[in-house]
Amino acid sequence: MTASSASSPMSTTGGSEPLATLDAGSRAHLAAIAGRLIPEAHGMPSAAEVLTDDRVRFVLQARPDLVEPLRGALRVELGDDVQARLDALGRGDPAILGALHLVIVAGYYTDRRVRELIGYPGQLAIEVKSGAPSYLDEGLIDAVLARGPVWRDPVTGRRAEVAGAPRTYKERVWSTTAGSTQGGNDGGDST
Amino acid sequence: MASEPADVLIVGAGASGAVVALRLAEAGFRVVCLEQGDWHDLADYPGVRLDWELQQRKTWATSPNIRQLPEDYPIVEDSPVSPLMFNGVGGSTLIFAGAWPRALPSDFRVRSLDGVADDWPIDYFELLPYFYRTDRAFGVSALPGDPAYPPDTDEAPMPPLPIGSAGLKIARAHTRLGWHWWPEFNAINSTPYDGRRPCVQRSTCQSGCNEGAKASTDLTHWPKAIAKGARLITGARVRRIETNDAGLATGATWIDREGAERFEPASVVVLAANAIGTPRLLLLSASGRYPDGLANSSGLVGRRLMMHPFANVAGLFEEPLMSWQGQFGDLIESLEFYETDEKRGFVRGARWGLAPTGGPINTALPSRAGEQVWGPDHHLHVRTHLGHGANWGIFAEDLPDETNRVTLSTTVTDSSGIPAPEVHYSMAENARRMLDFHIERATESMLEAGAFKVEVDRLMRYSGWHLLGTARMGDDPETSVLDPWNRTHDVPNLYIVDGSCFVTSSGVNPTSTIAAIALRAADHIVESRFNQQVPA
Numbered sequence A: 001m002t003a004s005s006a007s008s009p010m011s012t013t014g015g016s017e018p019l020a021t022l023d024a025g026s027r028a029h030l031a032a033i034a035g036r037l038i039p040e041a042h043g044m045p046s047a048a049e050v051l052t053d054d055r056v057r058f059v060l061q062a063r064p065d066l067v068e069p070l071r072g073a074l075r076v077e078l079g080d081d082v083q084a085r086l087d088a089l090g091r092g093d094p095a096i097l098g099a100l101h102l103v104i105v106a107g108y109y110t111d112r113r114v115r116e117l118i119g120y121p122g123q124l125a126i127e128v129k130s131g132a133p134s135y136l137d138e139g140l141i142d143a144v145l146a147r148g149p150v151w152r153d154p155v156t157g158r159r160a161e162v163a164g165a166p167r168t169y170k171e172r173v174w175s176t177t178a179g180s181t182q183g184g185n186d187g188g189d190s191t
Numbered sequence B: 001m002a003s004e005p006a007d008v009l010i011v012g013a014g015a016s017g018a019v020v021a022l023r024l025a026e027a028g029f030r031v032v033c034l035e036q037g038d039w040h041d042l043a044d045y046p047g048v049r050l051d052w053e054l055q056q057r058k059t060w061a062t063s064p065n066i067r068q069l070p071e072d073y074p075i076v077e078d079s080p081v082s083p084l085m086f087n088g089v090g091g092s093t094l095i096f097a098g099a100w101p102r103a104l105p106s107d108f109r110v111r112s113l114d115g116v117a118d119d120w121p122i123d124y125f126e127l128l129p130y131f132y133r134t135d136r137a138f139g140v141s142a143l144p145g146d147p148a149y150p151p152d153t154d155e156a157p158m159p160p161l162p163i164g165s166a167g168l169k170i171a172r173a174h175t176r177l178g179w180h181w182w183p184e185f186n187a188i189n190s191t192p193y194d195g196r197r198p199c200v201q202r203s204t205c206q207s208g209c210n211e212g213a214k215a216s217t218d219l220t221h222w223p224k225a226i227a228k229g230a231r232l233i234t235g236a237r238v239r240r241i242e243t244n245d246a247g248l249a250t251g252a253t254w255i256d257r258e259g260a261e262r263f264e265p266a267s268v269v270v271l272a273a274n275a276i277g278t279p280r281l282l283l284l285s286a287s288g289r290y291p292d293g294l295a296n297s298s299g300l301v302g303r304r305l306m307m308h309p310f311a312n313v314a315g316l317f318e319e320p321l322m323s324w325q326g327q328f329g330d331l332i333e334s335l336e337f338y339e340t341d342e343k344r345g346f347v348r349g350a351r352w353g354l355a356p357t358g359g360p361i362n363t364a365l366p367s368r369a370g371e372q373v374w375g376p377d378h379h380l381h382v383r384t385h386l387g388h389g390a391n392w393g394i395f396a397e398d399l400p401d402e403t404n405r406v407t408l409s410t411t412v413t414d415s416s417g418i419p420a421p422e423v424h425y426s427m428a429e430n431a432r433r434m435l436d437f438h439i440e441r442a443t444e445s446m447l448e449a450g451a452f453k454v455e456v457d458r459l460m461r462y463s464g465w466h467l468l469g470t471a472r473m474g475d476d477p478e479t480s481v482l483d484p485w486n487r488t489h490d491v492p493n494l495y496i497v498d499g500s501c502f503v504t505s506s507g508v509n510p511t512s513t514i515a516a517i518a519l520r521a522a523d524h525i526v527e528s529r530f531n532q533q534v535p536a
């Protein structure tokens, strides 16, 4: 009941060959829809071209739950007219249309060339720099402090008045090593 | 199973359960925690993988109704806002964004100050020492001295995280407007801290932090609590709290992974199952003595649910901001319009938090403000949006309303056959006016910062991150479920330490305040141990 096991949905591998569930007709419909939604334009390739077997397989292996709605979106009964198919799904099956959109968009934007063209390198690991942040030097914090306390004093009901509240950041001691690197102790007090 | 019964049995291993477990284990209590979910490994999280944005919409979705993992329970939604949570060791902190603002002093006095709702039986200054302790235990990065709060004597253990190009733009705009802004307080490491690595700005915080930089309690609390002797049982779904003839809690009946029913006895029971899971359990624990549910003589169990109605104001800028990067727990905040000004046509206010905007899949299929664009213009849409945006998230104070409530479903159950909770919620007129006002101001903020376009989501559906108020504290047993120490008025050895205890919601992300209140309750359990009534 409750435990996630080795075969739980946490794993990204779905069925062995999800493409086997799509026949040639379905693949043709998918290409046509992909090309209509994301056509070649503005220096970008069409999704019909980008959505190779590899890309569709990648999406469906990552998200096996999309296989069935995708099959539903590509079913023969919806005909050959791409726009009519999209309209019918939008009216009657928005969830299935959403799954179709996601397969196309995910296949497209996980393609290396597309990512290069849009200048998206993926979510990078960027080291956080130490040292006083530039907004301090720029006086942006001083401007906030100069206006005085913002909190409402629950005793008076008005903006608090704090005697001696620092009006510039220099009035405080800035330390980039504030505190300690151990949790659960008394921390540090840099004032 | 231990041969000796637990001194304290905790239900739920999320934010509040972990805080209580660590404090009590350190004080030498025999602590047992029952958690329906499981442990997760940093490598489970999809943020470092190519399929991250795909998994974020299913297996790592924030809504249990979308994830549908075996450990999730379904929530029947009669609400424009979907309640969000995660069920596992660490609870919702596994996927929380890490923003760590405290409730403000006025939040505890809304009846006295604004004539609405109720005052709390405790106040900001009483909680302050607990805020300092929980800030150290979770690991908070912050710039000290925010004038939106009373001066601190104790400061955050780490310097602030970067505010990013978008944060800098807005900070400059607010300087010109004369409006408050401040680098966000985040429970995310900016430096190595407590054996955990610093943040690498990957921005995937809401599907788990692969670095362990974000303070989820599976990292910050549970290993220490277990080292001190606490026993954490996973895959343990509690179905009811049992009581004896004297009306005292005796322990919990729970279902194990194989579906077998078990009983865990305890001297004291602490519920930490969040403001939906806890009232659900209390209602499930109805008995002859407690026909309307446990600890419910006031009739308030499950009522006064608050979720912070949320709007998103997205600004689009010509220059690239690389705004898919950066901690999701907010870059900067503004509390300029937080306090009541009745000229605005509503009482109370909202906090703004500036967040990154996501990757290309989210750009093409926006989960927040914005639209889908197909055909040749699709490429222009992605080009103008991806990495060019900044999101002001607006968290509106939600005032308590007894008709906003959690009840038990008569038709839907979880995978253990236990009735699912139903959430009945609608947004009040005061909150609607508040959001409308704040959307206007946040739009001005974006335009002043140079946005060429502003896109607005006026009430985001998947924004029920903050679950509060369903077992409020107070002095009077007729109008509250808990006493000021989080003990139920009706059952002297039953405590509730999660966000259910909130009297009002404040307008800020609640977990810092939940953790401080839970620690205060745990201190009280330690201090009152010799006077505590326990079952024979």
Ligand SMILES: Cc1cc2nc3c(=O)[nH]c(=O)nc-3n(C[C@H](O)[C@H](O)[C@H](O)COP(=O)(O)OP(=O)(O)OC[C@H]3O[C@@H](n4cnc5c(N)ncnc54)[C@H](O)[C@@H]3O)c2cc1C
Residues within 6 Å of the ligand: B011, B012, B013, B014, B015, B016, B017, B034, B035, B036, B037, B062, B084, B085, B086, B087, B088, B089, B090, B091, B092, B093, B095, B096, B097, B098, B099, B100, B101, B206, B236, B237, B238, B239, B272, B273, B274, B275, B277, B278, B281, B329, B464, B465, B466, B467, B497, B498, B499, B500, B509, B510, B511, B512, B514
């Ligand atoms: C996507 C997201 C983003 C968020 N971002 C922020 C943020 O930036 N800042 C902030 O302050 N807050 C944020 N929150 C809210 C924050 O996560 C919660 O306030 C906090 O985790 C609540 O702590 P809790 O102890 O009340 O409950 P939880 O952390 O939700 O833990 C409850 C635990 O109880 C367990 N449980 C429930 N019922 C049972 C049962 N019957 N048997 C056994 N176990 C049970 C659950 O499995 C769960 O693990 C966010 C939440 C979400 C979902």
Ligand code: SF4
Residues within 6 Å of the ligand: B047, B098, B188, B198, B199, B200, B201, B202, B203, B204, B205, B206, B208, B209, B210, B211, B212, B213, B214, B326, B327, B328
């Ligand atoms: S931005 Fe920082 S906290 Fe968030 S997931 Fe990345 S490393 Fe973790």
